[in-house]
Amino acid sequence: MPDPIYAASAVYTEDDFIGFMKVYNRKDKQLRRMEAIAKWSVKGAGVVMVLSAVVNLMGVVYARVMLGETVMDAKLLAIQAAMLCAGAVLLFLPVDKFSGKRAWRMYTGQGMNVGYRFYDNCYVETRQGNDKTFSYRDMALLFEDPARYFLFTSPNEAHIIVKSGFSQGDPETFGAFIAEKTGLDLTSYNA
Structure with missing residues (x-):
């Protein structure tokens, strides 16, 4: 595979899940x-x-x-x-904070590094050394808050891309990139 256009990784925190719940509760x-x-x-x-x-x-x-x-x-x-x-x-x-904390307690991947690589025609998630390839067509909704992007693939599931975790590409231009690739509008939420 060629070099990715964007790459990011993070070890999720409770704050990431609280942010997810805030966006989740406002998505429709x-x-x-x-x-x-x-x-x-x-x-x-x-x-x-x-x-x-x-x-x-x-x-x-x-x-x-x-x-x-x-x-x-x-x-x-x-x-x-x-x-x-x-x-x-x-x-x-x-x-939202209590919902996020509850989701965090139930999350089995605490402490695990999650990486994403974004290419021209697909994106790849890496967890525990295992790669899973996704099509941009799989995305249903796009949200961002000041610290993260939330790429919803179903009503209840989203990939969380932490802006401070970008190792390749500019996190500020990633929103326009992902909106173009998916054909979806990126909704900003500032809480």
Whole structure:
């Protein structure tokens, strides 16, 4: 085979999988809607928990101060404090991050170097010394974020090309190259 036009390799990290989940959740309209519903449901649950905890704590303080209650139930205070903390966590919970971390824990190739070589008519993935050749026609969607390219070959699978891992070719021109070879639009996502 001739020299590749582009070559890149990387040992994937948890951040690569978090980036993948962010792009994955935004790749089509239905998933974007589902992601928005999940995000706002979690935030709504957080608001309800915080408000409930605040109202209950105000009731405890009112009973103590205004009604002269002398017994403070430690369990009640602990439950309200836990609700307040859990609600605050839900308000600021990054849903994609947890999905990415879960995907990373399930990934069996942790620590393995993954390489890609891109030629004029195909691209080759190398894992553990084994080459697998793909046609550019196999790609369905193209995305990039500031650190990576995501080359989707199915609705749930993508090759992750880490921009800092390029050993041949310019990572800044790779997007135009892959868009031309596949005939697909490259969608940028900056998170």
